[in-house]
Amino acid sequence: MHEPPFWYPENGGTPWAARLLAPVGALYGLAGDLRRRLVKPARQAVPVICIGNITAGGAGKTPVAQALGRHLLERGEALHYLSRGYGGSEKGPIEVHSQWHASCDVGDEPLLLADIAPTWVSRDRPDGAQLAIHAGASVIMMDDGFQNPSLAKDLSLLVVDGRAGLGNGCLIPAGPLRERVGSALKRAGAVIVMGDGQRADRLKAAATRRGIPQFQGRVIPAPLPELNERPFIAFSGIGRPAKFFDTVRRLGGTLVQTIIFSDHHQFTEEDAAVLMDQAGYHEAGLVTTEKDFVRLRHAPEGSARAVLAETVKIVRVRAEFDDFAGLTALLDARIAARRAEPDAGPAVTPA
Missing domain, CATH: 3.40.50.2300 (Response regulator)
Structure with missing residues (x-):
């Protein structure tokens, strides 16, 4: 599907189509809120990191997951990726093998991530996490899944496209938002703005008011x-x-x-x-x-x-950050804090 033009109006404001669909968007938001209240997240024996976003469409999550994944591998972590496998037919849980799996099986992003570290596709996130842990994962990194409440996250990084921002600010289908900004920021450990532009300023201002760290990045083509x-x-x-x-x-x-x-x-x-x-x-x-x-x-x-x-x-592209050291310090600190908790799994000594 293509994003409707009224999701990202050139001159700002709220187009009539968005206003017409706003009641449906309100119901969509309420359904998401209700699901997150009713579902008890399954806590895992290893730290779980989520790279998510607040809008439908590309925001640069996968390059962020690749960059942070490489960092954890360099530290000696046994990183495993976990994805829903959007666009693929496999429900999982299944480990992705880029040598023989096609995108019609497991989706696009898992194939890219599997070139870096073991990657699992599972519609049931806790089942996928359990298999990853059984296979030796010391850290699980979710590509997307920010709105999915089934798996407890130790750190959620909210990625937004700096050029597109929040669009018209309405919920799906009236706009691109998957949930209300205030609701999303309650669960965000940091906001990552990918790309230059002012359309993410509303989210950045809301994050600033809540004391949420923010990082600027961009996708760099080779x-x-x-x-x-x-x-x-x-x-x-x-x-x-x-x-x-x-x-x-x-x-x-x-x-x-x-x-x-x-x-x-x-x-x-x-x-x-x-x-x-x-x-x-x-x-x-x-x-x-x-x-x-x-x-x-x-x-x-x-x-x-x-x-x-x-x-x-x-x-081919890669993610670059103005303060990668600060971002990775936040990531490493949260992993260390999780391992210091009483029910944490075994610690891993970085290489």
């Missing part, structure tokens, strides 16, 4: 010199494809066409054939995101998707 050699067609099926197209241009790419698919779109043979036909017509190359590429990399040999996977250029 250089791709091939973009300067010929014109390109950029295609993507992610939450905010316009950000990706802007990134390609900033890297020096000349785009003769942009093609948008729905978020988490599973590419078909027809899609691949059309993309390659368009590239031939324009005498252009094809470029996409790393998250889109994982939906192509296990295509059957000889298929149009496999040919596309062999030829497409990939823009």
